[in-house]
Amino acid sequence: MNKRHRSDRESSILAAILNTYKVDPKRFRKYLPEIAQQLGQHPASRAGEDHRSILTRLERERLTNSLTELLSKKERTREKAIRALEYCATLIRDETLPDRVGRKTLIELLRLATNTNIGKITKNTGIDIRQGEEAGEIAILRGIHVHLTWNDRLVAVSFIPSKMKEAAKAMRLVGIARDQASDVAARHDYYLTEGVSPHGG
Numbered sequence: 024m025n026k027r028h029r030s031d032r033e034s035s036i037l038a039a040i041l042n043t044y045k046v047d048p049k050r051f052r053k054y055l056p057e058i059a060q061q062l063g064q065h066p067a068s069r070a071g072e073d074h075r076s077i078l079t080r081l082e083r084e085r086l087t088n089s090l091t092e093l094l095s096k097k098e099r100t101r102e103k104a105i106r107a108l109e110y111c112a113t114l115i116r117d118e119t120l121p122d123r124v125g126r127k128t129l130i131e132l133l134r135l136a137t138n139t140n141i142g143k144i145t146k147n148t149g150i151d152i153r154q155g156e157e158a159g160e161i162a163i164l165r166g167i168h169v170h171l172t173w174n175d176r177l178v179a180v181s182f183i184p185s186k187m188k189e190a191a192k193a194m195r196l197v198g199i200a201r202d203q204a205s206d207v208a209a210r211h212d213y214y215l216t217e218g219v220s221p222h223g224g
Contacts, residue, residue: 078117086110087121094128104135105152109177112161112169129164137180141167141187149181165189 078086090110093103111129114120130141137150158173166186170179 078113078119083114083117083119086114087119090114090121090124094124099132099135101135101138104132105177108132108136108163108169109171109175112163112171112177113175115163116161126164133163133167133180136177141182144182144184144187147181147183149179151179152177154178 090107093099093107093110096103099107108129111120111124111132114124133139134141136152139150153176155172155176155178157170157178160168160170160181163169164187166183166189168181169177170181172178
């Protein structure tokens with residue numbers, strides 16, 4: 024497959040992903056939360072999006088500040104990781120998780136909370152965190168669900184490796200598209216000066 028054909032194919036796939044996201048962003052976030060977070064930063068995905076928060080401004084600020092404080096600590100304990108995941112889950116449900124809390128950070132928190140090397144999981148696995156009655160679950164990453172009590176206390180984490188691999192592939196594609204978008208933005212002055220369209224033509 025030559026580079027031009029591969030680039031065209033990647034562009035068409037990205038367009039399909041973006042269209043799906045714009046049609047039903049809430050459902051998209053439910054199944055592909057980390058990709059939805061990336062797409063939320065993509066210019067083409069923002070137009071016409073209307074989000075209503077389930078948290079008040081003060082609640083959101085308190086959670087975000089508490090999460091930032093936890094993540095800023097050099098030494099992270101299991102209990103702190105569990106608390107951070109609880110904050111992340113609430114903000115993901117509210118669709119207001121800060122962009123700086125990416126996949127790498129979430130994986131590290133999950134590793135500490137479950138005392139498990141996430142990359143070594145090869146079959147569907149559930150790991151108990153603490154006792155409590157589950158009231159719901161949230162996809163914190165594709166293929167990884169946190170199970171919570173009615174007051175958002177983390178009781179278990181479940182992993183589906185096949186879906187985790189799908190997310191990794193999709194993230195690579197979104198990363199390629201974001202790199203291309205960044206390149207266009209970086210050369211914007213050149214395009215204006217030379218009278219060239221960044222999209223060709």
